[in-house]
Amino acid sequence: MKKFVKKISLFLLIFSINSLINLSSANQRIVIAGGSLTEIVFALGAGDEVVGVDKTSSYPEKVKQLPQIGYWKLLNIEGVLSLKPTLFITLNDVEPDNVIEKVSESKVDVLALQRVPGTIELLYENIGKIASKLNKQKEGELLINRIKTNLADIQTKIATHPQKTKVLSLMSMSGTNSVAGKNTTIDALIAIAGGENLAKHNSFKSYTAESIIAINPEVIILNKYSIDQLGGLDKIATIPGITETAAFKNNRITIIDDSYLFGIGPRVDEAAKLLFQSFYPE
Structure with a gap:
């Protein structure tokens, strides 16, 4: 007892x-x-x-x-x-x-x-x-x-695309084109989604129109804040040099929500899927 x-x-x-x-x-x-x-x-x-x-x-x-x-x-x-x-x-x-x-x-x-x-x-x-x-x-x-x-599902799909899509991520602020390079969230997301970030510099760097034309990305990523700064989607063509890129000519401009860009978070799979679909459309 x-x-x-x-x-x-x-x-x-x-x-x-x-x-x-x-x-x-x-x-x-x-x-x-x-x-x-x-x-x-x-x-x-x-x-x-x-x-x-x-x-x-x-x-x-x-x-x-x-x-x-x-x-x-x-x-x-x-x-x-x-x-x-x-x-x-x-x-x-x-x-x-x-x-x-x-x-x-x-x-x-x-x-x-x-x-x-x-x-x-x-x-x-x-x-x-x-x-x-x-x-x-x-x-x-x-x-x-x-x-x-x-993410494993996305990686399986990436494996069927041995040639990586060439990508550039732009942030347009007050007429300046700031390009995302290494050690940025969007650079990590591009890699996870199977793309190649053409910007090899660290962090963010301003690019001239000539630089954007010379690098000639297949896909350009813009965040929603940049679109607002430009004055709307129809103003994308005002970004110096963008109209001469393959991305613009082939209508391969991807808009990503700003909330994905404040660190790799629990919606990383969602962001990666969105980017993958824009890199490798069916």
């Missing part, structure tokens, strides 16, 4: 501890700096616990109605703390440099995650860490498996 009582007592103790852990997790007030991290939290089913985000967080739609804490490279520390977070999920290279330290000193739990390199492996790692912190391990595994399955 005593053994039975001990077993029951142990069971109730474990049950109580688990209940407290789950209750603690369910009552989180999460503030996030990093659009891809915000998407992960929502994809794990913890979106209702998010009380503030940075300006790069624009997906899902309901995120746009949350209080903002500034751009991830210029965060408002007071803005973060004013939201009374219990958990601050952030990229580890946010600025100003003392943000993470100051938030931690205010007795807020901080989960700082790597932003680079922008790889699928890092995405899986970050999903795992966030899922563990939020007690959403099962959801994390399901999310990772979904992405892996969808």
Whole structure:
């Protein structure tokens, strides 16, 4: 009888501890700096616990109605703390440099995650860490498996196209053509989707009309913000040099949503599928 009582007592103790852990997790007030991290939290089913985000967080739609804490490279520390977070999920290279330290000193739990390199492996790692912190391990595994399955399907299709499509990604701002090179999210997405980024420089660089004509991409990627800056789709031809490219002449201009470009996130398979279809149309 005593053994039975001990077993029951142990069971109730474990049950109580688990209940407290789950209750603690369910009552989180999460503030996030990093659009891809915000998407992960929502994809794990913890979106209702998010009380503030940075300006790069624009997906899902309901995120746009949350209080903002500034751009991830210029965060408002007071803005973060004013939201009374219990958990601050952030990229580890946010600025100003003392943000993470100051938030931690205010007795807020901080989960700082790597932003680079922008790889699928890092995405899986970050999903795992966030899922563990939020007690959403099962959801994390399901999310990772979904992405892996969808990307494997795309890789199988890429294998049937040994000749890679030549791609250039432009961001048009105030009349300047900024081209995305290595160590950018769109460069990683181009590679995942089976294309070849013709820009070999690091980060972003302005190209002249002559440079765009000389490089002559088969596909040009523009983001929606650039289209807005130009004044609409019908203004694409005003980008200096673009009308002389094979991409323009063959009507192979791909428009990608800006929310895909703030880091490799849980919709990477969706973005890769969109790009693959534009690189290798049936």
